[in-house]
Structures are given as C-alpha cells and as structure tokens.
Amino acid sequence: MMSLDYPKTDELVAPDRVATPMYEDPALFDLEMDKIFGKAWVWVGHVSEVPDKGSFKLSHVGTQPVIISRDRKNELHVLVNRCRHRAASVCEIQKGKTSSFQCPYHGWGYALNGELRGVPYTEGYNTDFDKKDYGLKKLKVETFEGMIFASFNMDVEPLEDFLGNAKPWIRLFMKQGGGFPIKTLGEHQFKVPMNWKIQLENTTDAYHFPVVHKSFMQSLDGEATEQFSFLDDDDGWVEDLGNGHSVMVMMPELNDLDENLDAPIPERFQDLAATLRKDYDEDQVKRIVRAVGGCGFNLNLFPNAGCSLSFFRILRPVAVNETEIRHIALGMEGGPQAANQMRMRLHEHFQGPMGFGSPDDAEVWERVQRGSAGGPDLPVMVNRGLGLETPSENGLPKGDVSAETGMRAAYAQWKKMMDAPEAVQ
DSSP states (O other), rough: OOOOOOOOOHHHHETTTEEHHHOOHHHHHHHHHHHTTTTOOEEEEEEGGSSSSTEEEEEEEEEEEEEEEEEHHHHHOEEESSOTOOOOOSOOOOEESSSSSSSSTOEEOOOOOSSSSETTTTSSSOTTTGGGGSSBBEEEEETTTTTEEEOOOOOOOOOOHHHGHHHHHHHHHGGGTTTTTTEEEEEEEEEEESSSHHHHHHTTTTTHHHHHHHHHHSSSSSHHHTTTGGOOOSSSSSEEEEETTEEEEOOOGSSTTTTTTSSSSOGGGGGHHHHHHTTTTHHHHHHHHHHHHHHEEHHHHHHHEEEEETTEEEEHHHHHHHTEEEEOOOOOTOOOOOHHHHHHHHHHHHSSSEEEEHHHHHHHHHHHHHHHSSSSSSSSEEOOTTTTTTETTSSSEETTOOOOOOHHHHHHHHHHHHHOOOOOO
C-alpha cells in the first residue's frame, strides 16, 4: 500500500500532464487494484460467451481470476476462482459447459451459482461448520447491450448510471450485427511489458495513427486509404462522456450503421455483396456489408474496455509493468457465414498477430514503458487540444479528432476514484 508520505493525486495528475510514477510505482499499482478495479464496474465478458445454462468462461477483475457462469435458472454469476478451503483455483478450462466446479486439491464441490454443495469427510469439522458460509465469493453482476460487467463493490452505483453518456454510443456500436445479434468469433491475446494506463490512453488517441500505422495505410486500396485519412478532415472529434469514458469519432458517416444505406458499396466489399445477394434482398445486403466494415468510432469504457471499430479491446492489469490485451472479434449470430468470414479476415488484417496494427501498437506501448525509466522528473504530456475544446451537448469537453480529451477524461476519473474515502464499515 502507499505510504502516508506518498505524493497526493494532485502531484500525479494535472489537467495537462501526469507524473512518471503513474507508470512505474508498484505501490501505486496495488492501490489502483483496490480503489479502481476493486470498486468500479469492470467489463468481464459478453453474453454470447456464456449462451446456455451450464456455460462458463474464465475472466479477470483486475488481478483477480473470476468465472462467469450461467446456473440452471439461466442467471449470470461472476465468482472468484478460488476454493474457500485452501485457495486452489476450481476451474482451469477457459470456456465450456459444466454442471459444477470442483477443487482438485481436497474435492470441495461448488454449484454454478457458487454455493458449496459437497465437502468430503465432513465429520472432520465441528458442528459450527455450515456449508452456506463457504461458497465461492460472488461479485455484483449487471449487463448492458450484451456486455457483462462485475464489481466487488456491492454498493456500486447502477451500471446504467455509471455508463451514463456512453450508452447511446454502445447502442450504436452494437448495430454492427447487421440486423443479427452480436456474437464473439474468437480473440487474439498477448501481453505487453507496459502499465495498463498506457493502453487506456491509446484507444482514443488518433494523433498516432498516421505515424504508427503507416504500413497499415499502405496496405489499403484507394477508397479505404481515403477513409482512414481522418486526421486530414475536420469532421471527426473526441468527446469526454463522463465517468472516465470517452469517444473518438473518426468517420462520422459510419456512426449509425442503419443510416446512409444508399451509399455505394465499396469496391473491397463487392464480392461479398454478390455472395449475399443469393440469399438476401438488396436492402439487407447493404445493411450486412455496411456492418461488416465496422462503425466509425472508438469508445473507451473506464477502466478496461474499448469498443473499437469492429472488435472489443479488453485490458487486464497483470503487474505495474505488464498488461494483457484481448482483441475480441465480433460477428453476427445466425448471420451469413460469408460475412462472418470476412469480418475475421478484416480483424486479422489489423488486430491479428501477423496484422498491420497490433504489432506496431504493442511496440510503441512497450517503448513508452521503457522510456519512462529515463528522466523520472519529466512529466507525460496529455495537453493536445487543451484550451481549444468546446462543450458537447452533455456540457463536457469536446475536441478535434487528434485532441487528448479522452486521456484527460480517464485521468479525471482515475483521480476521483483514487481520492474517494474508504467506506465506513
């Protein structure tokens, strides 16, 4: 934990900069796991990952391992993956279906809702031992538009209140099902030797795009190159949505995928459209094709989730200088196979391990962490666009597409949560 003489948050976060210990200090990291990941709503999964009774999926809340499960009543639970006896994990399979969880050490058995159901040789315990007191630790769980959030804080505000101004953007993001429900198709996981906040900053950072992703831009056809040259236009923006959330709008014409359906189908999607016309009318073809290309914005949900163009980007803090990233491809449940296949190819083109985006991003994230070891007295600047912003419809700051408005929004929420007094027990 932080010592009493540790710098105050005002010394770590200013309106235009953050201090180097934000990336480097292990004690600060431990406190973040308690006051942010231990108190806030944290994205843990999507309902399509646990579709049926008995389904489960492993996830994390901060550094703590959890299990998302559906019980026999089809209710969702998020449970700490730790036996209440001697702390062994009760599940090591990433995803599947089961009727129960059992500790491999001494055989304690747990129901899908976390209740302790079986204890071998109970005669070894005195009469005060009651199984109902030793179920798996449960988190509070709520969902919004198919996304599952959990919190260790049983008094946390309602999820919809926390999401606030981000809710309309989430609903727009989910339109990329093209008329079908959203489902996860697969994911690319990797770890980067960086602090988790370096990635948190990145999702609404358009300023880096033409520099870091130059090779990606060179891999595109003329139409796509023009579309992704959003820094050359005046149409985009970054907006503070409150509670640490923000949105970066790069291609406003793609914000609502149900609009502009009469626009010409891009050349790169013509073959897909021809395939779809065998089974769908032209209006549905246009809607599906438009959805396959993804939406025109990146949405940052504090503290760990990004809804980025056509995929979820989920960060998991591992240590002060290590973060796991999950890039989760999205598709159409019950939709045309050809559309889902093309979605995967587009995902691989940018997000995949051999893609043009993720490897470049990971390299610069690592170099930020490495560079922070030099000049510990130098601040990290987040001042681009400061003083040039205008109020949005929500009365919060709105800057041009290259502004660092989203970073300032996240750090304002960071400061608010780190300064929050501990609840009186």
